[in-house]
Amino acid sequence: MPSLTRKAETFSALVLEVFQLNGLLLQAGDRLSAPAGLTSARWQVLGVIDHGPATVAAVARTMGLARQSVQQTADALAKEGFVEYVDNPHHQRAKCVSLTAAGRRALRKVEQAHAAWADRLGASIAPALLAAAVEGVREARLRLEKDLGVEARPHEG
Amino acid sequence: MPSLTRKAETFSALVLEVFQLNGLLLQAGDRLSAPAGLTSARWQVLGVIDHGPATVAAVARTMGLARQSVQQTADALAKEGFVEYVDNPHHQRAKCVSLTAAGRRALRKVEQAHAAWADRLGASIAPALLAAAVEGVREARLRLEKDLGVEARPHEG
DNA sequence: GAGCATTTGACAGGAACCTGTCATAATGAC
DNA sequence: GTCATTATGACAGGTTCCTGTCAAATGCTC
Numbered sequence: 001m002p003s004l005t006r007k008a009e010t011f012s013a014l015v016l017e018v019f020q021l022n023g024l025l026l027q028a029g030d031r032l033s034a035p036a037g038l039t040s041a042r043w044q045v046l047g048v049i050d051h052g053p054a055t056v057a058a059v060a061r062t063m064g065l066a067r068q069s070v071q072q073t074a075d076a077l078a079k080e081g082f083v084e085y086v087d088n089p090h091h092q093r094a095k096c097v098s099l100t101a102a103g104r105r106a107l108r109k110v111e112q113a114h115a116a117w118a119d120r121l122g123a124s125i126a127p128a129l130l131a132a133a134v135e136g137v138r139e140a141r142l143r144l145e146k147d148l149g150v151e152a153r154p155h156e157g
Numbered sequence: 158m159p160s161l162t163r164k165a166e167t168f169s170a171l172v173l174e175v176f177q178l179n180g181l182l183l184q185a186g187d188r189l190s191a192p193a194g195l196t197s198a199r200w201q202v203l204g205v206i207d208h209g210p211a212t213v214a215a216v217a218r219t220m221g222l223a224r225q226s227v228q229q230t231a232d233a234l235a236k237e238g239f240v241e242y243v244d245n246p247h248h249q250r251a252k253c254v255s256l257t258a259a260g261r262r263a264l265r266k267v268e269q270a271h272a273a274w275a276d277r278l279g280a281s282i283a284p285a286l287l288a289a290a291v292e293g294v295r296e297a298r299l300r301l302e303k304d305l306g307v308e309a310r311p312h313e314g
Numbered sequence: 315g316a317g318c319a320t321t322t323g324a325c326a327g328g329a330a331c332c333t334g335t336c337a338t339a340a341t342g343a344c
Numbered sequence: 345g346t347c348a349t350t351a352t353g354a355c356a357g358g359t360t361c362c363t364g365t366c367a368a369a370t371g372c373t374c
Contacts, residue, residue: 003270007279010287015182015275017294020221023361024177024301025172031305041330057352064177069331071353076329093339094352115161117304118172123163124300129293130167136282136290137174143182143281147274148188177336180331198360226321233359244348250369251322321370328364334355341350 014140032113036106037080046082046107047100053096055081056107109150171297189270193263194237202230203239203256204263210243210253238265 004012007076029040038046060070075098077083082103085095100109122130161169186197195203205216217227231254234240242252258265279287283301 002159005276005279007284007287008275009279010284010291011169011275011282014287014291014294017291017298017337018182021215021294021298021301023177023221024298024305025175028301028305039329055352066332067352068354069335072164072330090266091339091352109165115165118165118168120270121297121300121304122162122166122168125168125293126303127164127167129296130164130171131263132289133293133297134167134171134174136176136286136293137171139282139286140278140290141174141178141181143278144178144185147278147281148181148185149268183331193323196359212322222324222360223362224365225324229360248369315374317366317373319370319372322368323365323366324368325366327363330360332359333357336355337353338369341348343348344346 011140014136018137028117033110034115035113036109038082038106038110041073042077042082043107043110044078045070045097046103046110049083049097049099050104053065053098055088055091055094055096059097069150077103163287168297172295175294185274189274190267193266193271194268195239195263197232198230199239200264202227202234202254205258205265206240206256207261207264207284210251210255212245212248214251216228216254234260 012119022104033039033043036043036144044063045059047063048054054062056071056074057067059074060067063070065082074083078085078097084100086098088094088096125133170242179307183197188198188201188206190200192266195199201220202216205211205219211219213228213231217224220227226282231240235254240254241257243255245253255301
């Protein structure tokens with residue numbers, strides 16, 4: 001690499017750590033949700049609409065993903081019976097994604113496993129260090145969002 | 158969610174932050190490497206073999222990815238002329254991936270942009286906070302690796 | 315050296331994200 | 345009310361990761 005400053009090196013170290021942790025978290029999420037017949041991505045969508053039915057576009061905005069990514073996940077969930085599209089009084093075309101009984105059952109199951117997992121991991125790290133990690137990563141995220149410009153989130157094509 | 162403990166809530170907050178930061182970092186990486194005709198994934202492979210030619214399997218181990226993921230990226234890089242497969246004296250079948258002149262040129266270009274970017278971002282965060290973030294995320298990664306078991310990295314199928 | 319396990323690249327297929335394009339529904343300017 | 349703009353879902357296609365399977369090359373045991 002072309003001589004990085006000390007700050008640049010520390011930031012790069014954070015990048016590498018975040019990449020690796022992200023991969024492990026996805027792996028852990030898949031493991032938590034697999035017994036319920038779900039994956040990380042599908043579980044997260046169910047979690048969003050647990051607060052109430054929402055359109056695909058609204059879910060995408062909540063999750064910070066592209067609209068079409070969530071569309072694909074929602075279609076898959078519908079095909080497998082975890083969600084259903086219900087009429088939206090506010091929009092003729094944009095139906096709402098709603099949990100089915102099976103979806104709610106699966107979600108509850110994953111949430112129980114998730115609670116135990118998060119407690120186990122959260123308790124394994126010194127509270128001050130864990131809090132500092134959250135704060136530091138949030139700060140980095142905010143700076144990066146600003147650095148990337150207002151177009152930080154995926155938008156329409 | 159089913160009543161999470163305080164530690165579990167903090168850990169979950171870290172998870173959400175890491176997911177979001179990861180997405181933004183990929184976006185930033187793509188933006189840095191696009192002017193050189195690369196993407197985040199391809200740039201990273203070039204970075205590994207900049208230290209010297211290596212087999213696809215060796216690159217995968219270095220990056221912590223599945224062998225076949227890197228195989229695909231390397232094949233794409235070869236097709237576009239950024240790398241070439243050269244004979245490996247130690248193995249008849251497993252050729253080494255080696256930078257071409259064009260690959261080296263592209264890599265240098267991205268590295269310059271990356272250095273400026275990392276310095277800008279690294280300097281925008283209080284040094285103590287940045288260091289704490291690195292330490293906290295690393296700790297979380299290590300705990301999670303242990304929690305997931307020895308099978309933490311992708312392995313052969 | 316013969317035989318078996320491991321490593322490797324090739325090939326196939328799937329999951330989850332992305333972008334772009336299109337027609338339709340909603341919204342806002344006038 | 346009309347018309348341009350925006351939001352939305354459907355559809356198509358691409359990238360990057362994954363897994364599984366196979367044959368060839370290597371390495372290890374004996």
